[in-house]
Amino acid sequence: SYELTQPLSVSVALGQTARITCGGNNIGNKNVHWYQQKPGQAPVVVIYSDANRPSGIPERFSGSNSGNMATLTISRAQAGDEADYYCQVWDSSTGVFGGGTKVTVL
Amino acid sequence: QITLKESGPAPVKPTQTLTLTCTFSGFSLSTSGEGVGWIRQPPGKALEWLALIYWDDDKRYSPALNSRLTITKDTSKNQVLLTMTNMDPGDSATYYCTHVTPRRGNSFDFWGQGTKVAVSS
Numbered sequence: 001s002y003e004l005t006q007p008l009s010v011s012v013a014l015g016q017t018a019r020i021t022c023g024g025n026n027i028g029n030k031n032v033h034w035y036q037q038k039p040g041q042a043p044v045v046v047i048y049s050d051a052n053r054p055s056g057i058p059e060r061f062s063g064s065n066s067g068n069m070a071t072l073t074i075s076r077a078q079a080g081d082e083a084d085y086y087c088q089v090w091d092s093s094t095g096v097f098g099g100g101t102k103v104t105v106l
Numbered sequence: 107q108i109t110l111k112e113s114g115p116a117p118v119k120p121t122q123t124l125t126l127t128c129t130f131s132g133f134s135l136s137t138s139g140e141g142v143g144w145i146r147q148p149p150g151k152a153l154e155w156l157a158l159i160y161w162d163d164d165k166r167y168s169p170a171l172n173s174r175l176t177i178t179k180d181t182s183k184n185q186v187l188l189t190m191t192n193m194d195p196g197d198s199a200t201y202y203c204t205h206v207t208p209r210r211g212n213s214f215d216f217w218g219q220g221t222k223v224a225v226s227s
Contacts, residue, residue: 001169033213035153042202042217043153049211086153090212093166095143095155 002091004098011104018074020101022087025068030089032070034063037100038083046085047072077105108132110142110203110218117224118193124223128186128203132216135161135181141206142186143214144177146199154199158206159186195225 005023012018022032032050035043045054047063050070060075074081082105087098114126126144133140143158157177158166167175176189186203200222204214 031211033211035214037153042220043214044217045210045213045215048213048215052211054210054215088153088155088213094169095145095158095166097145097153097155100152 002089002094002096004087004089004096006085006087006098006101008099009102009104011106012074012077013106014079015076018077018081018103018105020072020074020085020087020103022070022072022098023068024070024089027068027070027089028066030065030091032063032065033088034061034072035086035088036081036083037086043086074103077103079105081105108205108216110205110216112201112203112218112221114201114221114223116222117226120194120225120227122193124188124190124193124197126188126190126201126203126221126223128188128218130184130186130203130205133205133207135159135179135184135186137161139208141212142179143204143206144186144188145202145204145214146197147202147220148196148199151199156190156201157188160206193225197223198225199223 034047037043050065051063110130141160144156159177200220202220205216
């Protein structure tokens, strides 16, 4: 089965840039979606299809995908960006999530 | 505005069958491309995709749970049901239903608030 690998945690200083990676075999050939989940809340999609932002998501959130790695970038990190982030793809019509990354804003 | 809401029993005993209902509004499951999926999250753990049903009744299941899951839809009631057989304490989790559309790359673009399912004797 297809696997997605994310770092357990990422720390970023307030106002700096955080990069969250999602590794998978030839993931560059798939559409990657990213979700933000704050404690006690349902996840929210922040990037879909590699690099598209839904309406209402700040431009500070961006995504890229190539080769064996997809990346979610959070620019000018704010305290409100502290959350768990999950990547997700479809593989053979099966949904697959990464293990999640906890982002801490220092 | 799309909304989804999950409902189901609490608690559930081991070996019982769980039936969850997702009631939604703001879209129709008779519209081409639309889908509703189920995702769960055990306490403190990662998201796990379970199942998906499309407007044309195409159904997809997690390979790990395929033998235990059944997803159905009632288009007239705007509801999707998920049944999971032979429940185990390890199935205790928050269960979410979600909307899927090709307009947003088949991402899970809208989520319900989730329903907590506890499996205990």
